[in-house]
Amino acid sequence: MISWRPESPYNELPPLPPKAEVESKRILKLTVEARASLASLDQAAAAMTNPQVLLNTIPLLEAQASSEVENIVTTTDDLFRHAQDETAADPATREALSYRTALLEGFKSVSDRGIVTSNTAMEVCSIIKKHRTDLRTGEGTFIGDPATRKAVYTPPRGRTVIEGKLAAWENFANAPSELDPLVRMALAHYQFEAIHPFDDGNGRTGRILNVLMLVSSGLLRQPVLHHSKYIIGRKTDYYDTLLAVTAEESWEDWVEYMLEAVRATSTSTLSKIGRLQTLQNDVKDWISTSISGAHIALLDVLFEQPYCRISNVMEQCHVSRPTATKWLKALVQNGVLHDMQVGREILFINWRFMDLLINDDPET
Structure with missing residues (x-):
């Protein structure tokens, strides 16, 4: 018998495990x-x-x-x-x-x-x-x-x-x-x-x-x-x-x-992990073909957060602001990233990664 009423404090809440069979x-x-x-x-x-x-x-x-x-x-x-x-x-x-x-x-x-x-x-x-x-x-x-x-x-x-x-x-x-x-x-x-x-x-x-x-x-x-x-x-x-x-x-x-x-x-x-790995390989190819001398750490920067700042590239790739800016703008010109002005700062968006995170694979 369950001693419970919605309007009364359930101080008789039984301890676990329940008496009922749960692993049918x-x-x-x-x-x-x-x-x-x-x-x-x-x-x-x-x-x-x-x-x-x-x-x-x-x-x-x-x-x-x-x-x-x-x-x-x-x-x-x-x-x-x-x-x-x-x-x-x-x-x-x-x-x-x-x-x-x-x-x-x-x-x-x-x-x-x-x-x-x-x-x-x-x-x-x-x-x-x-x-x-x-x-x-x-x-x-x-x-x-x-x-x-x-x-x-x-x-x-x-x-x-x-x-x-x-x-x-x-x-x-x-x-x-x-x-x-x-x-x-x-x-x-x-x-x-x-x-x-x-x-x-x-x-x-x-x-x-x-x-x-x-x-x-x-x-x-x-x-x-x-x-x-x-x-x-x-x-x-x-x-x-x-x-x-x-x-x-x-x-x-x-x-x-x-x-x-x-x-x-x-x-x-x-499923996201599988599609993510495919996208990372694609972006790696875009980096190698569109940015001369780009640091391999740039790929990590672009995928550790969908939104990237110039300072993120400077810190993780150990490059100057002009170099970091040049790399990111090259990726914008190639359609790999989108950019967005927020106050005095520019955010660079890995939009395909963002889309992957938000949307499930229709097959799952």
Whole structure:
């Protein structure tokens, strides 16, 4: 019997793992497929000559999608334009850039510690919100319509209760288990969102923790899983399936949703890597034929960020401003780059790379 009512704090939220069977034959089959896709992505990312190409771009795409799930909307163009300097960025763009920073800092933390902890969650949320975040203490927290005050779900209430449930969540996330790591990640994500430990930023923090759990379990070597894009495309299903676990103990549908998110986004990102390598070879050829004496590091500069500044070429290629300017303008004249005046600065856009990042391969 489920002791839950939408308008009452769910202090009886059961600890994990659930009593219900979650690794049915259907789930195990989906797990194998998701694991295979994720392994292919991990291997392809690890084999890249310059891994910064993915580390500088995929976290930004993930930041945009995960922020959009929470109705914080910015454009990919704005994110990449302000990725190196957010001074002139609008508030939504700055908040999405904070998500990128939180993901990368969380990755460093988990790489050092080897586990995902309650402190990891607090550190990640604090970076997202740009202030020290503590556990929720408010009495009026609920999920639902703020205008009508009609609750769809009310998370556990009371600091001692929240601390206890978060400690149990941490133990489940790290204790030895016979559950597949992907299934465990799905279960832990539900539990974290159900605990809802912070006043704000729980959804974004939870989605970062998903990636960090896969890193800590050895399924990912770099934080290049862009699974929030799947969620934003199926946002209603995401929230409905989460709620169905609480209301109906519908664990299997929830785990299936998360496994498909991993499988689909791994496949999509793997396709991007293949097309990226083709584009890099094409640009390398254009550089060699259109710029006499160009430094090989120029290729890295053009792909570590879709937006390039003259100063980036000067610093990484160790050349003068006139030389860097000449190289970039030659690539504009050949159609490899587009240029754009922003204030007193000129930005050079690797527009084919930008298009590749934004758009999926229609075959995937």
